[in-house]
Amino acid sequence: MIQGRTVGFILKCVSFTLKYLTCQHVIENVCVRDFKQHGDLQKLLGEGSKAYDYDLIVIGGGSGGLACSKEAAALGKKVMVLDYVVPTPKGTTWGLGGTCVNVGCIPKKLMHQTALLGTAMEDARKFGWEFTDQVTHNWETMRTAVNNYIGSLNWGYRVSLRDKNVNYVNAYAEFVEPHKIKATNKRGKEMFYTAAKFVLATGERPRYLGIPGDKEYCITSDDLFSLPYCPGKTLVVGASYVALECGGFLAGLGLDVTVMVRSILLRGFDQDMANRAGDCMETHGVKFLRKFVPTKIEQLEAGTPGRLKVTAKSTESDAIFEGEYNTVLIAVGRDACTGKIGLDKAGVKVNAKNGKIPVNDEEQTSVPHIYAIGDILEGKWELTPVAIQAGKLLARRLFAGASLKCDYVNVPTTVFTPMEYGSCGYPEEKAVELYGQENLEIYHSLFWPLEFTVPGRDNNRCYAKIICNKLDNERVIGFHYLGPNAGEVTQGFGAAMKCGITKDQLDNTIGIHPTCAEIFTTMEVTKSSDGDITQSGC
Structure with a gap:
């Protein structure tokens, strides 16, 4: 009898407890739902990224994105990096590390050095060095050596991310909600991830001319550094630092190079210095075709290289120019890779004209939990060390309570023209x-x-x-x-x-x-x- 009463009492206690817990669960769910709707869950409950898969997702595996992600991971945060290289119209693609490592600063400087060695050999005879007159350059040897070095850097970045406990995913990221992205890999498989904060570091890609034959027959700097054959007689279209650097080292290798300039050299740089650099290029064999823009590119003969016909018009008169080249290299500027990553779904404001993202002095976009660094920032330097510095400092401000911001004024830089x-x-x-x-x-x-x-x-x-x-x-x-x-x-x-x-x-x-x-x-x-x-x- 006593046992029966005890059992009954226990059952009543269990029933009461279950009802209490169920009620509490409902209340908590309502609170959580409401807090989420008002974006206050994180602040009021202090749960941080418990509501998300990651503390930070970085979109872009270039220098800035890698620096930011590794710094955040070193501060104890759960971090993911997504990086995906869309092939060029010529089918060129590359590994982890972004523009600088793969198709920018690193191969550019190494090929510039190749050209300087050619000049050094010319000088060497005056200093007493004697060697045969037959000195030639092998494009394939240079290209292989440069790309082997780049491959070692790609591998090093992957190892570094793994050692820092950063989850690297080779997939194209696109926002579907303010805190959620869709990642699509090269096989078309889709995965979804959420994060408390995001950093956009997608960089830029070369701009094309929008004329007949440009994407079909021309190359950009994205293709040049791994080009499997010597480009031969080359027309460089543009007057950016990319145009002058590439034109300069190609001429230094002994190639016939012409640079077609629409208006001024090195827009945004000191014009006195820009013109002096251009004059030195002419002294060293680079030809300039000024105040002309291409209107049509035609293929005369396929090959490696083939033959192309370029038609251009004057920007000052009715004059028409026609010329034949083996290779046409387009270097008229770069476009921010922001148009196809779903920024509208996240609410991030973008400059519709150039795809650049306006940010405040904290690199914060119009959406408080989404930040941007590197070449995609409006009105900022498009330089690797700037992106690295901004990425590191941003991670420290976000996760370590630091306050130091990136200095975008006192930025040293160099254009690697022949002079x-x-x-x-x-x-x-x-x-x-x-x-x-x-x-x-x-x-x-x-x-x-x-x-x-x-x-x-x-x-x-x-x-x-x-x-x-x-x-x-x-x-x-x-x-x-x-x-x-x-x-x-x-x-x-x-x-x-x-x-x-x-x-x-x-x-x-x-x-x-x-x-x-x-x-x-x-x-x-x-x-x-x-x-x-x-x-x-x-």
């Missing part, structure tokens, strides 16, 4: 616009590198210029250098400008003699004085 051009800070035109001509003092000088004297080339073709703000103790706000090893020279002065260097501090710095960089410690002539800037020797 290299390095810069940091403002172009002269921008400095005048911001500060007024009357508030600037511009110091400049020509110079002749000692290495060039014995071969007797490029006498007083190299040029250095600094732009100083008279209202701020002649602080250097623009640095420009045209000469050998421009990247190495500019890097150090970039650090000095970051520290706020002035003209007086440069004057009181002891130069290293004999070097090119020492010219910045001895400059005395100002542009306003119209004084002689030629150098006669040491």
